Amino acid sequence: MVLKLFRMLMPRDDTFVAAFTTQAARTVDAAQVFRALLAEPTNAAHYANLRRIEREADEINRATIRSIHRSFITPFDRADILNLTDALDDVIDRMKDAGRRLTLYKVSVTPQMLTMADCIIRACGSLRDGMPLLADISGNARALGSMCEAVDAIESEADRALQAGMDALFDGGDTSSPGHKLMVQMVYDGIEAVADRCEDVADLIQAVMVQQV
Helix, strand or coil: CHHHHHHHHCCCCCHHHHHHHHHHHHHHHHHHHHHHHHHCCCCHHHHHHHHHHHHHHHHHHHHHHHHHHHCCCCCCCHHHHHHHHHHHHHHHHHHHHHHHHHHHHCCCCCHHHHHHHHHHHHHHHHHHHHHHHHHHCCCCHHHHHHHHHHHHHHHHHHHHHHHHHHHHHHCCCCCCCHHHHHHHHHHHHHHHHHHHHHHHHHHHHHHHHHHHC
């Protein structure tokens, strides 16, 4: 309680909120490129762009971590700031990994994979739009809660697309070899990991809200 009151009395440092907002905007950029990669998996430029965005996001992550150590007072707990910036960074890292699997295994992209990629774009967009609200967590609690619920619902939608894809892959009508099916499943797993990490970001924000509101 004393620490919370102390933070309220200190001048607000908007550096971290700005960094989160920039990071989240980069996840949207990456999600759009990732969707383009799924639409054109043989176009090497898409994966190159994804890697470029991932490097840029890494630098934002490193800068945020440096700021944690330099700031006397932070808008909320340092551990929560670190977890949030790492989770946002991981969203793009998982996209790069899924893109690497797709280009390496050269499997055919399914409609369900495209649906999952569309879900990821929407989830990243929701996170991007919600990050500025962290500047006033108490005042924006309802809007932040709605954003987190939206991301959770989108992740569930991606899970349903994944299940539909798995059903189609293993229903007996697909005569591909077990090895090929395994590679397809690994691509699905990579895409699912992106959606899951978006949900993790929302869960972290909810945890911060519990402490602050």
